[in-house]
Amino acid sequence: MANSLKIAVIGAGVSGLTAARELQTESHQVVVFEKSHRLGGTWAYDPRTESDPLGTDPNRDVVHGSLYISLTTNLPRHLMSFTDFKFDEKVYDDPRMCPGHEEVLKFLEDFADRFKLSELIRLNTVVRRVEVVVVDSGVTKFVVESETSGVSSVEVFDAVVVCNGHNTQPRLATDIPGIETWSKKQIHSHNYREPESFRDQIVVVIGSGPSATDISREIATVAKEVHVSSRSPDVKVAKSEKFNNMWQHSKINCIKDDNVIFEDGFSLDADIICHCTGYQLHFPFLKTNGIISIQDKRIGPLYKHVFPPQLAPNLSFVGIPEESFTFPIIECQSRWIAQTLSHKVFLPSENEMLLDIERYYEELNEKGVPEHRTHYIGFQTSYIDWMFDQTGMALEKSLKDMFEYFNHCLISAGVDGYVDAFSRKYGSTGSC
Ligand SMILES: Cc1cc2nc3c(=O)[nH]c(=O)nc-3n(C[C@H](O)[C@H](O)[C@H](O)COP(=O)(O)OP(=O)(O)OC[C@H]3O[C@@H](n4cnc5c(N)ncnc54)[C@H](O)[C@@H]3O)c2cc1C
Ligand SMILES: *[C@@H]1O[C@H](CO)[C@@H](O)[C@H](O)[C@H]1NC(C)=O
Numbered sequence: 001m002a003n004s005l006k007i008a009v010i011g012a013g014v015s016g017l018t019a020a021r022e023l024q025t026e027s028h029q030v031v032v033f034e035k036s037h038r039l040g041g042t043w044a045y046d047p048r049t050e051s052d053p054l055g056t057d058p059n060r061d062v063v064h065g066s067l068y069i070s071l072t073t074n075l076p077r078h079l080m081s082f083t084d085f086k087f088d089e090k091v092y093d094d095p096r097m098c099p100g101h102e103e104v105l106k107f108l109e110d111f112a113d114r115f116k117l118s119e120l121i122r123l124n125t126v127v128r129r130v131e132v133v134v135v136d137s138g139v140t141k142f143v144v145e146s147e148t149s150g151v152s153s154v155e156v157f158d159a160v161v162v163c164n165g166h167n168t169q170p171r172l173a174t175d176i177p178g179i180e181t182w183s184k185k186q187i188h189s190h191n192y193r194e195p196e197s198f199r200d201q202i203v204v205v206i207g208s209g210p211s212a213t214d215i216s217r218e219i220a221t222v223a224k225e226v227h228v229s230s231r232s233p234d235v236k237v238a239k240s241e242k243f244n245n246m247w248q249h250s251k252i253n254c255i256k257d258d259n260v261i262f263e264d265g266f267s268l269d270a271d272i273i274c275h276c277t278g279y280q281l282h283f284p285f286l287k288t289n290g291i292i293s294i295q296d297k298r299i300g301p302l303y304k305h306v307f308p309p310q311l312a313p314n315l316s317f318v319g320i321p322e323e324s325f326t327f328p329i330i331e332c333q334s335r336w337i338a339q340t341l342s343h344k345v346f347l348p349s350e351n352e353m354l355l356d357i358e359r360y361y362e363e364l365n366e367k368g369v370p371e372h373r374t375h376y377i378g379f380q381t382s383y384i385d386w387m388f389d390q391t392g393m394a395l396e397k398s399l400k401d402m403f404e405y406f407n408h409c410l411i412s413a414g415v416d417g418y419v420d421a422f423s424r425k426y427g428s429t430g431s432c
Contacts, residue, residue: 003342004028005158008144009120010127010285013041015163015319017108018082018330021115022338023161031157032117033146035064035126039112041165042067043104053187054275055170066167066190066279070218073098074210076422079406080104080327083399085111087327088426097427098419124148130160131287132311140314159314159341161334162283166320169282171297171372172275173206178255185272189215190279198223198272204260206252207276208232209323213415215276220246227260227268237264281320288315297372301357304387305375306333309353313340321377325384325403328395329377332387339391379407402426 005028009016012034023030038044046065051057073080076097077087088097092106112118129145133156142160146153170188173179189211198219205216208230220226220243231251240246250263261267281294292299292308303309305320316337319330339345347353364374377383381395381403388395395403409421 005341006156007031007159007161007341008033008127008130008142008155008157009161009163010130011041011163011165012036012039012117012121012123013043013163013165013319014108014327015165015330015334016041016161017112017117019161019163019318019334019337020117020120021111022331022334023341024115024117024120026338026342026344028159028338028341030120031155032121033125033127033144034121034123037124039118039121039123040105040108041065042167043101043108045069045071045101045105047193049191049193053185053191054172055188055190056172062168063191064165064168067101068189068192068215068218069194071101071214072096073101073104074214075325076406076419076427077103077107078402078426079325080107082111082327082331083393083396085114097423122146122148127164127285128152129287130162130285132289132291132315140311142315159316161337162286162315162317163319164283164285166281166322167279169280170275171278171280173252173277176252176255181258182255182273183258184270187272187274189274189276192274195219195222198274200224201271202268203227203272203274204229204252204268204270205274205276206230207278208235209276209278210415211278212276215274216246217243219274227262227270229260229262295371298374300374301354303347303353303357304383305377306337307340307347307353309350309357312347312350312353313337320375321383322375324377324379325381328384328399328403329387332384332391335391335393336387345390379403379410 007023007028007030009019009032012032016032020030020032045067046063048063050060050063052060081087087107092103094100094103125146125148127146131143133141133143135141142157144155144157170190192215195218199222201223202225203219203223205212205228216226216228226246227249229249229252237250238248253261253263259267260270281297281299291310306316308315318333321329381400406422409418413421
């Protein structure tokens, strides 16, 4: 087969599984490298935590997963579906609209079975190095060095799809004056599993994303006091209506003599700081001679968050966009990559792609979007529509309506009401 390429996929989470499926459909020869003993990535709950609870020690044994034991999805299962393999049409053990994490893992295992992906995966195999090399006639190839039970091997691939996830390497609030003098406990949500170790403590939770919300509420059931700090200017400084022992504060002004001083003037002698401040992008294996760089969660240049123009289509990234319809995004990206590698779909020239990225950066700049939000594309469907369209596919009208309705619920009902609002139209079972 003329167009069949030898392709390495790094990671067997949602992104790697989906990429493998689409590449296989295009008859490429696929090897999926997975460092864990099982597939599922984030959704394969790992009870272990790291020796350094902040995750800053470069010599620590890294635990990939960041799920806490009680985690239920923050999206209805309808939105964690593939267009032809729908989670809302499948129930394993947990019929809730926003099920626990085990249910998502079962869905992914079912997906892997259905599309015979397991045979493509090399488990317990970590990729140590992906290096771009130029072989004769100027063609670029990729050297992939991997390790299984201490044994290294080196292979050459035509293309590499990077699917290693981006919720493992903590991103900390390091710009708080005096934080380096804090002598008491600190933890990043990456290493949070259950609330018991917070019993009777006075806890400061930094952040305003879904993890901060979930974790602060769970800790409040056992802690003495929980004080949430958000840097967002529109946060309402007040006591929680739901919890007697929880307060919302503004940004932390500074830390002095182990006291936390907030911008609202409140000062606190706390026991623990819990950083729910998100993650960094981290590709420790990637050696591209400066073709790709990472700066504060911006990986670039990447055309449509997928292809570095200079190496397109042979190097690609799946699953980089955050806080969005992750599963459908991963599906349309994977399809686009697979069909581009088979020359069914063509990319613009390298220069045009670079210009497109420039324009995108300018647009972000004009809107005042900080660099670290480069890959936040939000809950709208234009990205998914555009990408499916490249492969000659249109998102089913009923699906598109549902995505749009979800976005509407999020805007009109807010974080505490969107699930109920959504389920009034789409769901019968449970709540999130
Ligand atoms: C706390 C939390 C809650 C979330 N909740 C939701 C939700 O409710 N709904 C939703 O849609 N999304 C949610 N997400 C987003 C979630 O990240 C995606 O759903 C999805 O898991 C991303 O899949 P991925 O394959 O890109 O990455 P991952 O799931 O992280 O998978 C990456 C895989 O790559 C492997 N790997 C990494 N490095 C190497 C290497 N060097 N060699 C070999 N293998 C390697 C890892 O072992 C892992 O299996 C949540 C994320 C977190 C952290
Ligand atoms: C991508 O790989 C194919 C197959 O090896 C090769 O023909 C092509 O030149 C490569 N593209 C680039 C930009 O290196």
